[in-house]
Structures are given as C-alpha cells and as structure tokens.
Amino acid sequence: xxxxxxxxxxxxxxxxxxxxxxxxxxxxxxxxxxxxxxxxxxxxxxxxxxxxxxxxxxxxxxxxxxxxxxxxxxxxxxxxxxxxxxxxxxxxxxxxxxxxxxxxxxxxxxxxxxxxxxxxxxxxxxxx
Amino acid sequence: xxxxxxxxxxxxxxxxxxxxxxxxxxxxxxxxxxxxxxxxxxxxxxxxxxxxxxxxxxxxxxxxxxxxxxxxxxxxxxxxxxxxxxxxxxxxxxxxxxxxxxxxxxxxxxxxxxxxxxxxxxxxxxxxxxxxxxxxxxxxxxxxxxxxxxxxxxxxxxxxxxxxxxxxxxxxxxxxxxxxxxxxxxxxxxxxxxxxxxxxxxxxxxxxxxxxxxxxxxxxxxxxxxxxxxxxxxxxxxxxxxxxxxxxxxxxxxxxxxxxxxxxxxxxxxxxxxxxxxxxxxxxxxxxxxxxxxxxxxxxxxxxxxxxxxxxxxxxxxxxxxxxxxxxxxx
Numbered sequence: 001x002x003x004x005x006x007x008x009x010x011x012x013x014x015x016x017x018x019x020x021x022x023x024x025x026x027x028x029x030x031x032x033x034x035x036x037x038x039x040x041x042x043x044x045x046x047x048x049x050x051x052x053x054x055x056x057x058x059x060x061x062x063x064x065x066x067x068x069x070x071x072x073x074x075x076x077x078x079x080x081x082x083x084x085x086x087x088x089x090x091x092x093x094x095x096x097x098x099x100x101x102x103x104x105x106x107x108x109x110x111x112x113x114x115x116x117x118x119x120x121x122x123x124x125x126x127x128x
Numbered sequence: 129x130x131x132x133x134x135x136x137x138x139x140x141x142x143x144x145x146x147x148x149x150x151x152x153x154x155x156x157x158x159x160x161x162x163x164x165x166x167x168x169x170x171x172x173x174x175x176x177x178x179x180x181x182x183x184x185x186x187x188x189x190x191x192x193x194x195x196x197x198x199x200x201x202x203x204x205x206x207x208x209x210x211x212x213x214x215x216x217x218x219x220x221x222x223x224x225x226x227x228x229x230x231x232x233x234x235x236x237x238x239x240x241x242x243x244x245x246x247x248x249x250x251x252x253x254x255x256x257x258x259x260x261x262x263x264x265x266x267x268x269x270x271x272x273x274x275x276x277x278x279x280x281x282x283x284x285x286x287x288x289x290x291x292x293x294x295x296x297x298x299x300x301x302x303x304x305x306x307x308x309x310x311x312x313x314x315x316x317x318x319x320x321x322x323x324x325x326x327x328x329x330x331x332x333x334x335x336x337x338x339x340x341x342x343x344x345x346x347x348x349x350x351x352x353x354x355x356x357x358x359x360x361x362x363x364x365x366x367x368x369x370x371x372x373x374x375x376x377x378x379x380x381x382x383x384x385x386x387x388x389x390x391x392x393x394x395x396x397x398x399x400x401x402x403x404x405x406x407x408x409x410x411x412x413x414x415x416x417x418x419x420x421x422x423x424x425x426x427x428x429x430x431x432x433x434x435x436x437x438x439x440x441x442x443x444x445x446x447x448x449x450x451x452x453x454x455x456x457x458x459x
Binding site for chain 1: 415416418419422423441444445448452455456458459
C-alpha cells in the first residue's frame with residue numbers, strides 16, 4: 001500500500017530525468033478520479049500505523065469493552081480518506097477502474113495494446 | 129669445465145715434481161693467465177655425480193698437501209687451489225690459506241677476491257652436503273644469491289620474434305619453450321602486484337575529504353550541473369554502457385548482489401526479540417499487561433520493522449493508555 005503510493009508519486013513527478021530517455025514523460029494525471037485516488041493513497045499511508053494500533057485495541061478479547069468502544073469512536077473520527085478500503089486499483093495509463101491486472105497495473109485494453117507491439121517483457125500470445 | 133680440470137690435474141700432477149723450477153723460470157706468466165681465465169669463468173657447478181666429486185675431493189686433498197709443501201711454487205699452488213675452489217669440498221684451513229695465496233697473487237683487489245673465493249667455496253660446500261644427504265638442491269636459494277640479468281620486455285619481445293622467424297621445424301619448440309619460460313616468470317612477477325579491483329569485497333566507501341567551502345550549493349549551481357550533465361550525457365554506445373547507465377539510475381542492481389542494500393539496521397538480534405525492557409511504564413498485572421505482552425510477542429517475530437519502529441509502537445501504546453487512565457480507573 002505504501003509502496004503503491006510511492007510509485008504513484010514517482011510516476012506523477014514533474015522532473016525531467018537526468019539522462020535523455022526515449023520513453024513518454026507524462027506531467028499530469030489522466031483525470032480527477034485518478035487525482036482523488038492518489039490523495040487517498042497518500043492519506044492511507046500516513047494514517048496506516050495509527051489505524052493498525054487502534055484496530056489492535058478494538059479487535060481484542062482481553063481489554064475491557066469500554067476501552068474498545070472508545071477506540072471505535074476514535075477510529076471513526078479519523079479522516080474518511082485514510083482508510084485503505086477506499087483505494088481503487090485503477091489503470092495507471094488510462095485510469096480505468098475495471099479490468100485492471102494487478103501485476104502490471106494496466107487495464108486489459110492497454111495491456112493488449114502493448115503486448116501486441118511486443119513491449120511487454122515476457123508476455124506472449126497464448127496458444128495451446 | 130670438467131675436462132679442463134682433469135687436464136689441469138694431470139698436468140699439475142706431472143709438473144709437480146719437475147715443474148717447480150720451470151714455473152719459476154717462466155715467471156708464472158702462462159699459468160697466471162690461465163688462472164685468471166679460470167677465475168673469470170668460474171661458475172657455480174650443480175653436478176649430480178657423487179662419485180666424481182668424491183674422487184676430485186680426494187685428488188684435491190692430495191694436491192693441496194703436495195703443493196703446500198712446496199713453498200716456492202706459486203704458479204702451481206694457485207692451479208691446485210683453483211681446482212680445489214672449483215671442486216671445493218670441506219672448507220679446510222688449507223683451502224683458506226690457498227685462497228689467501230691466490231688473492232695475494234692477483235693484481236686486483238686482494239681482499240675482495242679472497243672473500244669471493246671463500247663465498248664460492250661455501251656455496252660448493254652447501255651443495256655437496258645437500259647432495260650427500262640426498263636432499264633437493266634449492267635452486268632458488270642459489271639463484272637468489274646471484275644477480276639476475278633483467279632484460280627489458282622490448283628486448284624479450286625482439287628475442288622471441290627473432291626466434292620465431294627461424295625455421296618452421298623449431299617454431300613450435302621455441303614458442304613452447306618461450307611460453308613455458310615466460311609464464312612462470314610473469315606469474316612470479318605480476319600475481320600480487322597491482323591495485324586491487326575490489327570486485328568481490330565490499331568496496332569501502334572512502335570518506336569525502338574535500339570539504340565544501342560553500343555550505344550548500346545554490347539552486348543555480350544545481351541547475352547548471354543538471355544542464356552540463358544533460359549536454360555531456362551521450363547515448364550508450366553498446367549494451368555495457370546501457371547497463372552502466374541503468375545501474376546508476378537504480379534500475380539495475382549492483383553485482384555481486386548484496387542482500388542488505390538499503391537495510392542499515394545496526395541492531396543486534398537480541399534488541400529485536402527481547403523487548404520486555406520497554407514494558408516498564410505499564411502496570412505489572414492486569415489486562416493491559418497481558419495485551420502488551422502479546423504485542424511484544426508479535427513484534428519480536430516481525431522481521432520487517434526496525435528496532436526504532438518497534439520501540440515507537442510500544443511508546444504509542446504507552447501514551448494511549450496514559451491518556452485513558454481516568455477511564456481505566458473507573459473500571
């Protein structure tokens with residue numbers, strides 16, 4: 001989760017690479033939904049430790065229940081975007097929310113496009 | 129050399145009874161010249177014939193005794209002495225006397241020649257002793273004493289080329305000989321010489337000695353540096369340069385692969401596992417203690433967190449429970 005957020009940050013960086021590279025350099029997000037998703041990821045990364053600890057107190061059979069109820073209220077008070085459940089694994093290039101393969105972070109259409117142009121390493125048309 | 133000695137011994141034997149007067153008459157001209165030639169040509173002999181050596185030794189002893197009895201025969205004494213030095217078995221006092229006589233007879237630096245002769249005698253003695261014992265003659269010791277004639281590599285190259293330009297029959301033999309002779313020399317010379325490449329040892333990052341006078345480089349300096357790098361960076365000419373570029377960018381790992389790149393946890397294992405010392409701020413009994421012990425058990429099994437992070441974890445809980453103290457006391 002943290003790694004994904006970091007990768008997204010790198011990808012959206014507006015720095016020119018020090019060496020001239022033939023790849024496309026995008027200096028923008030594809031759409032606003034992608035921007036919001038990026039914000040959610042960032043916030044989830046920031047609050048991850050807190051959430052983990054409060055949840056450890058909540059999901060417990062040892063501690064008194066009053067304490068757990070207080071913990072419930074506390075976690076609900078955290079910003080809504082800090083929960084990891086709101087993150088959607090969108091396609092990195094087209095921001096498509098569905099049909100995204102997790103390994104490549106690409107939607108099926110983009111994946112097919114690149115694979116047919118032999119730009120996906122180790123990907124071959126299946127035939128058996 | 130051996131035949132020469134035999135002739136000499138024969139000649140000396142023959143001449144010993146008669147030639148005393150003759151040699152005196154000649155003025156030791158020819159025998160002296162011969163003596164000088166012999167001394168000039170003197171080489172270290174490494175012969176493996178024990179019997180011959182023993183024979184010569186006995187002969188030399190007899191001759192030494194015979195010649196030393198004749199006081200006036202300067203010419204004959206040096207001859208016998210040279211034979212002795214050449215065969216030289218035990219460093220007899222007779223031989224020492226003979227050596228001193230030889231040195232005195234020579235026109236050159238007497239003490240130097242005497243010392244050289246004695247050194248030669250000693251060497252002979254060593255070699256013969258080792259042969260007697262049956263031990264292997266350590267040629268290296270012998271060679272190390274001698275001065276090595278060092279040829280320049282250019283000369284060596286020309287020598288090989290000259291040899292190669294000879295007949296085809298001897299081509300292979302000479303090449304092989306040259307190679308076999310050259311290889312041990314090279315390996316002896318160049319195995320442990322030269323800078324270490326640090327391929328397989330962790331290259332120790334030398335501390336930067338050059339201190340920057342400016343505390344921090346300005347933005348303009350950074351921009352200028354970036355511009356220069358962008359202009360001078362040529363596209364990679366081959367796969368190797370491409371891989372170098374990738375390694376610099378961080379795309380490619382450094383080989384040999386270091387499993388602990390980026391991981392700079394200096395803490396020992398016991399600091400990861402035995403975390404009970406951090407539990408001092410908590411009450412010793414009760415559900416909270418129970419809960420914290422479980423937390424510590426889980427942390428001790430976690431290989432992904434550093435010691436710092438684990439300590440922070442525990443401290444967060446401590447802070448949290450302190451804030452909730454009033455609530456806890458109500459319960």
